[in-house]
Amino acid sequence: MALDAETFNSLLDTIERFVAERLRPAEAQVDAEDKVPDAIVEEMKELGLFGLTIPEEFGGLGLNCSEEARVAVALGHTSPAFRSIFGTNVGIGAQGIVMDGTEEQKQKYLPGMASGDIIGSFCLTEPDSGSDAGALKTRADRDGNGYVLNGTKRYITNALRADVLTVMARTDQGEPGARGVSAFIVDAHTDGIRMGKPEKKMGQRGTYVSDVIFEDVKVPADALIGGKEGQGFKTAMKVLDRGRLHISGVCVGVAKRLIADSLAYAAERKQFGKPIADFQLIQAMLADSETECAAAEALLHDAARRKDAGEPMTKLAAMCKYYASEMVGRVADRAVQVHGGAGYVADYGIERFYRDVRLFRIYEGTSQIQQIIIAREMLRELRG
Incomplete structure (x- = not known):
């Protein structure tokens, strides 16, 4: 069930501010210490992030796919490590129970998962x-x-x-x-x-x-x-379909962050007496990244709307995850190139994102598996 527009927009604004003011300043610390601070985890619980997709009757926020996609994009503006803390409760760790669990199983586990007391x-x-x-x-x-x-x-x-x-x-x-x-x-x-x-x-x-x-x-x-x-595989595949949309949203969010950082750097960094943003080959990299990111975001929101409308999801989810995860890899590579030596050292955080986004093409189904799923579904549609 979708939240009313005012409530959802307030939630999204709160998450965006939390990302900008609380999470982004802690990125380097998390990477250096290999740990998300306990205080931040507690704040995530208070914000309801562990229960984003768990139904309201069990203490969650009950976001639909379109809302979840927008939240995932917002969460992508910072290191993926933060989202991973509650990501399993939002997705693969809880959705099997949400989708196919008995009423007793839902009552037993979902309230604790929504609060973050159960991981x-x-x-x-x-x-x-x-x-x-x-x-x-x-x-x-x-x-x-x-x-x-x-x-x-x-x-x-x-x-x-x-x-x-x-x-x-x-x-x-x-x-x-x-x-x-x-x-x-x-x-x-x-x-x-x-x-x-x-x-x-x-x-x-x-x-x-x-x-x-x-x-x-x-x-x-x-x-x-x-x-x-005998229903486990079906449960797993349904869970992964929704999870792939969520990961796609995170990929779009990370790409937006990298594009913004690259644009700002290119506008300030000078070579040959002028900002490197004035050079056409730098502009080409920025333009390619912006265009591909916009295409991935359009695909994501279209797929999410169709999911909420009850349309078949498997091919759409695979298309989103395949394109968005490949896209953010290209954007991260260009971000390193735009930053030059500054992109390769740790000071700007670009090399950290370059390392972080590589996983998106592997987990919840590799790019090659997504290609197979897409082609299989195309043939199934052709043959009726």
Whole structure:
């Protein structure tokens, strides 16, 4: 359900000011210390950022896709590490419960997730299955009235902070591919769960990813999302469709930030007696970035409106994520070039964004997977 225009605009204004006045000044500190300050996390909770997309009846703000897209763009004007703190609660960590959970599951978990008292994480990727999500090997074997989970999940965002894990596991060992996969809500502190060490990453310092190891982890039958076996892959794909729109919005926001910084630098930096912004080859880079960013934003908002109208989402979400993530990579590269040596050193923060945005082309489905999805859906539409 959409908020009324006045309420939403007030929320968006508050978030934009929070980004500009609180988060941007802390960017270098977060990158240096590899940690978002606890005080900022508490402020995020107070602003309701953990519950942006959780329905109002469970304590969230209940933003629709169009509203979420605009908020994601605003959040993109600062380091992605900040958004990652609450991003799993907004998206992949909570949406499986929102979309397919039972009423009891929603009542149990969503209020705490909306407040930020419960951090959710999404466990799909494994050492031998990333893009091929249907090949996952984590098992959920029947044990009396419950299940026993065994397996390893890899590159799991916010696992080290998590209280609740949405876990994709194979309940039907005789059914290959996606149809044998089910989704579970698992207390992250259950006996038999071990967290791997935090990975050292190229960028997005202040965010944490790690392995999650399940060794004879016993979960009750009511941990099965929706109470149905074999629906896990469908749940995961629906969650990722919406998540890809959110990531697209963040990409647009980061691109806008980089373009603004590049334009300001080019207008001030002088060579040969005049600002480098007066040189046509600098202008060409700025123009390319501005045009591509505008195209990505138009695609994003069109897809979000269509999602809210109930149109099929898979192809549109893939198109958005593919184009926006590739776009912001090109914009970041040009930003380094416009800044020259200043873009390569840490003083201006451009090199940090250059490192940070590289991940957007990989997680929640690589660019190559998005291309496959887009082409598959095109052929499906052709063949009826």
